[in-house]
Amino acid sequence: MTLRNRSFIAALVALLVVSLSPIGRTDPARPMIVRVHVADAEQAGYLFEGFDETHNHSHGEIELLLWPGDLARLDALGMDYEIVIEDLYAHDQAEAARPKPMLSLPGPNRSDYRHLEDYNTEMKQLAKKNPGLVKLFALPRPSLEGRKIFGVEIASNVKETATDGRPVFYIDAIHHAREWPAAEYTMLFIHHLVESYGKDREITSLLRRMRVISIPIVNVDGFDYSRRSPAQVSLLGAGNGFEGYWRKNRRSFTGATAPVVQKNPDAYGVDPNRNYAYLWGDQQGGSSGTLFSQTYRGEAPFSEPETQNVRDIILGRNIVGDITNHTYQATVLRAGGGNAPEDDLLEAIGAKMAAILGYENNGSVGYPTTGTTDDYAYSTTGALGFTIEHGSQGFHPAYDREVGAFWKEHMEAFEVMLGVTANPKYHSVIKGRVAGGAATLTLTKTFKTPLSPGNPTGEKSFTETIKRKLETQPDGSFEWHLGPSDRPYEKKHESYTLKIDGGSGVETIQVHVERGQVLNLGTIKL
Numbered sequence: 434m435t436l437r438n439r440s441f442i443a444a445l446v447a448l449l450v451v452s453l454s455p456i457g458r459t460d461p462a463r464p465m466i467v468r469v470h471v472a473d474a475e476q477a478g479y480l481f482e483g484f485d486e487t488h489n490h491s492h493g494e495i496e497l498l499l500w501p502g503d504l505a506r507l508d509a510l511g512m513d514y515e516i517v518i519e520d521l522y523a524h525d526q527a528e529a530a531r532p533k534p535m536l537s538l539p540g541p542n543r544s545d546y547r548h549l550e551d552y553n554t555e556m557k558q559l560a561k562k563n564p565g566l567v568k569l570f571a572l573p574r575p576s577l578e579g580r581k582i583f584g585v586e587i588a589s590n591v592k593e594t595a596t597d598g599r600p601v602f603y604i605d606a607i608h609h610a611r612e613w614p615a616a617e618y619t620m621l622f623i624h625h626l627v628e629s630y631g632k633d634r635e636i637t638s639l640l641r642r643m644r645v646i647s648i649p650i651v652n653v654d655g656f657d658y659s660r661r662s663p664a665q666v667s668l669l670g671a672g673n674g675f676e677g678y679w680r681k682n683r684r685s686f687t688g689a690t691a692p693v694v695q696k697n698p699d700a701y702g703v704d705p706n707r708n709y710a711y712l713w714g715d716q717q718g719g720s721s722g723t724l725f726s727q728t729y730r731g732e733a734p735f736s737e738p739e740t741q742n743v744r745d746i747i748l749g750r751n752i753v754g755d756i757t758n759h760t761y762q763a764t765v766l767r768a769g770g771g772n773a774p775e776d777d778l779l780e781a782i783g784a785k786m787a788a789i790l791g792y793e794n795n796g797s798v799g800y801p802t803t804g805t806t807d808d809y810a811y812s813t814t815g816a817l818g819f820t821i822e823h824g825s826q827g828f829h830p831a832y833d834r835e836v837g838a839f840w841k842e843h844m845e846a847f848e849v850m851l852g853v854t855a856n857p858k859y860h861s862v863i864k865g866r867v868a869g870g871a872a873t874l875t876l877t878k879t880f881k882t883p884l885s886p887g888n889p890t891g892e893k894s895f896t897e898t899i900k901r902k903l904e905t906q907p908d909g910s911f912e913w914h915l916g917p918s919d920r921p922y923e924k925k926h927e928s929y930t931l932k933i934d935g936g937s938g939v940e941t942i943q944v945h946v947e948r949g950q951v952l953n954l955g956t957i958k959l
């Protein structure tokens with residue numbers, strides 16, 4: 434499907450306008466939260482595909498955020514539902530009018546959710562003030578609306594070389610624009626690590642043995658649009674409260690990038706957390722092929738800059754543990770949705786974090802999802818990955834009642850993954866010494882990530898390459914922490930290709946290493 438056909442685009446815009454126009458008398462002019470009682474999996478699947486599901490659901494009940502036109506569609510289905518919040522905008526306004534106490538938190542004291550500029554400014558300042566510990570980086574691809582996307586890397590001697598073989602913990606938030614608490618906890622963790630380094634023995638020791646890479650706002654366009662609400666102009670009109678609940682990125686009908694101020698007024702958006710390659714494009718409701726669906730997966734795996742950026746980190750760096758933060762279901766979810774070959778391992782780590790947070794420890798969000806971040810990282814590199822659905826009070830609860838009340842538990846839960854990442858029993862190690870001194874090691878592996886059967890690209894798989902580099906110590910010794918060479922879902926053994934370039938000669942060997950194994954290659958003569 435091409436989006437460059439003008440009459441097609443015009444038809445889509447007309448369809449969007451119609452679908453967003455008030456249809457029935459009962460249709461809300463503002464966002465509404467309802468709880469629908471479902472009889473079976475088929476009804477549930479229909480709601481997940483066709484409506485905006487908040488994740489805050491339990492057995493037999495599904496909570497929906499209703500957009501223009503949705504109430505009429507729901508009434509037409511004849512399903513039993515009750516209204517939880519009739520006017521979410523008024524509810525949010527009332528919350529916003531409450532006194533906002535200034536809270537003492539890691540980083541600057543705060544009384545409300547950060548804006549995009551706050552995240553970027555704070556990361557820049559942290560890097561400037563702590564040059565040996567924090568490195569600021571811009572992701573290789575800007576957003577569709579032309580914004581730079583920033584992240585930080587945190588480790589002792591962070592700049593010494595990014596290719597020293599240490600294991601890496603990756604933590605991000607805001608694949609989904611409206612999930613403000615998720616980004617706050619991620620940013621607080623960045624501050625917490627910086628403030629604890631040199632003071633807290635455990636964290637100091639961990640940051641010497643490992644690295645942390647964090648992108649608090651993956652989907653910068655969507656987040657900025659949501660956080661700046663309600664002063665938006667869009668097809669939905671301005672100031673009715675819907676903009677704050679934008680979920681996807683800001684992909685437009687024309688596919689064109691827009692100047693930042695324009696904010697893609699014709700955006701339909703792609704759900705970045707359905708756009709990763711692993712099992713992309715399923716036909717069972719794990720993602721949607723409909724442009725307007727909240728789980729629209731995009732035209733192809735990795736069609737979006739947000740997922741391309743994260744993929745490059747997963748394949749290019751020694752990520753062995755990861756958390757992607759979302760809002761809200763008060764649940765720790767894990768890669769593989771409870772069906773991973775190493776689910777016992779993942780389940781036990783998830784249980785530790787869930788106990789600290791007082792959350793559920795579940796395989797899945799309650800229905801299938803495909804093309805997600807943690808599934809992708811685990812399936813391609815064996816990284817032990819989790820999706821945490823933070824909070825239980827909505828997407829934008831009062832700051833003091835959510836972030837202020839629970840931030841300490843979140844720091845502690847994230848620290849569990851620091852310990853997991855630093856512990857070689859949870860990943861693989863290749864070590865040795867190159868005779869003759871300093872050498873450059875390159876490790877590669879090309880493989881095919883399976884897509885879902887029947888996906889719209891018609892392809893069975895997506896070819897990808899892990900490519901990483903390591904500089905040995907001056908004496909030629911090295912210790913490389915990384916995922917096992919076997920991918921978890923592949924039955925056949927797989928190897929890394931390791932090229933050793935010592936200046937005086939080059940050697941290429943195949944290396945097979947399993948989870949928990951420390952493979953000592955001994956002295957390598959070139």
Ligand SMILES: [Zn+2]
Nearest residue numbers: 609612759760
């Ligand atoms: Zn989410």
